Amino acid sequence: MFKRLRRESQPTTRLVINHDRCLSCGACVAVCPPDALFLHDLHLTVNHQTCTRCDRCPAMCPVHALALVPQETPHHENGL
């Protein structure tokens, strides 16, 4: 419980979107509890302030274009 609170106040992970893969299908938007994912004009963005890093959207993505990575990971090594 405390671990969880700490993680949420000082996030150790962040959500990254691989736009080379994203097909703008909206599946991730549909399962995002805090409504932190947005599909505007077929371009997906994430609000890192409201994202709770719940890890639902990476599983929901048909092409695995989303991943939670350690906060300090350089962008070009995000594993996607």
Added chain:
Amino acid sequence: MKTAYDLIVVGAGPAGSAAAMRAAATGLSVLLVEKRQEIGVPVRCGEATDIETTERFMPLDARWVVHPVESYAIYNAVGDCVVVPPSSPTIIVDRKVFDAALAQQAAQAGADVRVGTTAVSLLREGGNGSGAVTGARLKYMGQVYDVRARLVIAADGVESQVARWAGLKTIPPLADYYVGFQLMLTGLAGRLNPAHCEYHIGVDSIAPGGYVWVFPKGEDTANVGIVIAANQARSTSARTWLEQFVERRFPGAGRLSMVAGGIPVTGALKNMVTDGLMIVGDAAHQADPLTAGGISLGMLGAEMAVQVAVAALERGDVSARALRPYESRWQERFGRQHAALYAVRKILTRMSEADFNKLVALGARLPLDTMSHAELITQLLKAHPALLLEARTLITTGLLLK
């Protein structure tokens, strides 16, 4: 530009266009908005739907009817197959043209249809964000404007923002979502039977918690798609599973299009109305809990919603209470059936691949055309005593789906 309507419909997929068409036909003033710049694009679907429902809304037209489905061939992972006729006459459609034709019908019925127009927020009574819905704030070409309406119908798909704003959005567990991916393949001549729609089921080797479909669009072309259970999609993506299947079944095939999507397979939401607002189609989870098909269910949902809406508007009462009959009518028509289909999906998900393989192998040897349901169930139980555990559900389901 007109800034007040009886009804605003958000989203011009099949459910939204059906709602706009039905409402406009009763003489209501209707605005149908679609955020995308072209209706029907991108397609997100296997494109199979039943003829009867389709014909309730528009006559069949060669521009979008691609192919009739004569039978379904259900394959296990080792190549045995059971062939069954569709439960109702089914066609493969070209969704891009189909969706546009349906929106055109709505326009012909008198609805104002506007593409490239996004709903930015809902207008609420009292302005505090929780009062009755009184219209929508829209955006077109960067310009934001308010349109008042006596009622709003949200048909903005599985990622519905409107349902969220209205507090109707619920997010089921991942096990109750399908993750989908589909390729339209070409160069298949001689490698498929155009009259057969194929389903391939194998929880370990084909599609965990789901299935692969091959829906022919002629002699040479087919939609080949997959759904897998979202809670089993973490290690390997739906795309990867499908590409493995395609590599085995249709090596070297050309790819004409690819589509992706997520579908909740719980059956429709319990709450589909609030003061001044109704939700229909995928936004209301109105998809088949087994096959995830949602074209005709969304259109029927829209039709039910409009029937209730018209009566409510006539009485001048669009409170949630006045709109509730929409929910009860849906439950009456589909509640039990969808609960049964949901149960069948759970059974299939629990069954091991080896057991399912045996089941299909047995079915392939039985004279299904001439057997009664009772004989069939007896034969199945004899071969697979483990199914006894599921017998109650299967029997109830068999009765319901007959």
